[in-house]
Amino acid sequence: MVRRRRMVRSYTDEPVDPDTVDRILSHALRAPSAGFSQGWAFLLLDDPLSVMTFWQVATSPGEGGDAWSDGMRRAPVIVVPMADQGAYLERYAEPDKGWSDRDESRWPVPYWLIDTGMAALLMLLTAVDEGLGACFFGIPPGRTDAFREAFGVPADHEPIGAITIGHRAPDGVRGSAATRRRRGPDEVVHRGRW
Numbered sequence: 001m002v003r004r005r006r007m008v009r010s011y012t013d014e015p016v017d018p019d020t021v022d023r024i025l026s027h028a029l030r031a032p033s034a035g036f037s038q039g040w041a042f043l044l045l046d047d048p049l050s051v052m053t054f055w056q057v058a059t060s061p062g063e064g065g066d067a068w069s070d071g072m073r074r075a076p077v078i079v080v081p082m083a084d085q086g087a088y089l090e091r092y093a094e095p096d097k098g099w100s101d102r103d104e105s106r107w108p109v110p111y112w113l114i115d116t117g118m119a120a121l122l123m124l125l126t127a128v129d130e131g132l133g134a135c136f137f138g139i140p141p142g143r144t145d146a147f148r149e150a151f152g153v154p155a156d157h158e159p160i161g162a163i164t165i166g167h168r169a170p171d172g173v174r175g176s177a178a179t180r181r182r183r184g185p186d187e188v189v190h191r192g193r194w
Contacts, residue, residue, distance in 0.1 A: 008133025010071030011166035020130050021046060021077055024165065027126040028081070031119035034111040035097060039087030040119050041157055043080040050151075054078050057146040058139050058162070071171070072135065075164035079123060080139075080147075082157040083116040116160050123163055133168035136161050 025042055033039065045051050055064065055073055063069070088111060089102040099106060120136055127134035138161045139147055147159065 008135050008164075008166075008168045009068055010169040010171050011074040011076070011133060011164065012169050013074050013076065014167040016046070016077050016132065016166055018046070020132070021165070023130065024123050024126045025079070027122045028119040031115060031122050033115040033118075034088060035091045037088045037091040037112070037115070039084040039091075039112045040116040041082045041084060042119075043082065043151055043153065043159075045078040045080070045151075046076065048076075051076065051078055053150055054080075054147070054162070057150040058143050060140050060143060071169065072137075072164055074169070075135075075166035077165040079163045079165065080151075080159050081116050081120045081123075081161065081163065082153065082159050083110075083112040084157050085110070085112045086156050088112045113158070113160055120161065120163060123165075127165050132165055134163055134165045136163050138162075 021044070025044065028040075028042060029038075031040075045054050051073075055069075059069070064073075085104070088107070089104065091097065092099045092106070093102050124134045124136060139159055144159065147153065148155070153159070
């Protein structure tokens with residue numbers, strides 16, 4: 001499954017079985033999280049109106065009329081993974097962790113974002129297992145407020161991107177994967193020291 005995973009940017013309009021979507025989401029819950037904080041939430045958009053609304057609010061003015069957009073907009077399912085920083089700060093203020101000040105500076109990196117990203121990766125891998133295509137992409141920074149307003153997303157949940165899910169259109173590999181080679185282990189693995 002891992003070797004078959006890639007970002008799919010063009011879908012058919014064939015619906016995705018709701019049970020399959022439920023499996024994809026339940027597998028996301030198996031992602032690791034610091035302190036088992038589980039500070040994530042997932043907005044599922046799986047009806048035509050909510051999918052259309054997503055594209056309307058998440059697309060910058062003057063954008064959305066290209067081949068990438070056409071292929072992506074056919075996906076019948078979008079999941080927006082969101083990180084909840086507060087869940088981590090609260091969890092690490094509990095007695096078994098020993099911090100009581102909820103100080104964000106104690107965190108060397110924002111694990112709420114990393115762990116939500118791991119949950120997103122499990123969704124991408126499960127989609128492959130289910131014979132589907134999926135693509136993780138970002139919501140443009142200038143469109144986040146419109147996204148929040150359209151779907152009632154609380155301010156304490158940070159969207160880290162969005163995932164389209166659907167049946168892959170038979171149009172071949174597109175995007176960067178078609179023009180760039182994958183780097184090999186000998187280029188990125190440093191054994192023992194840099």
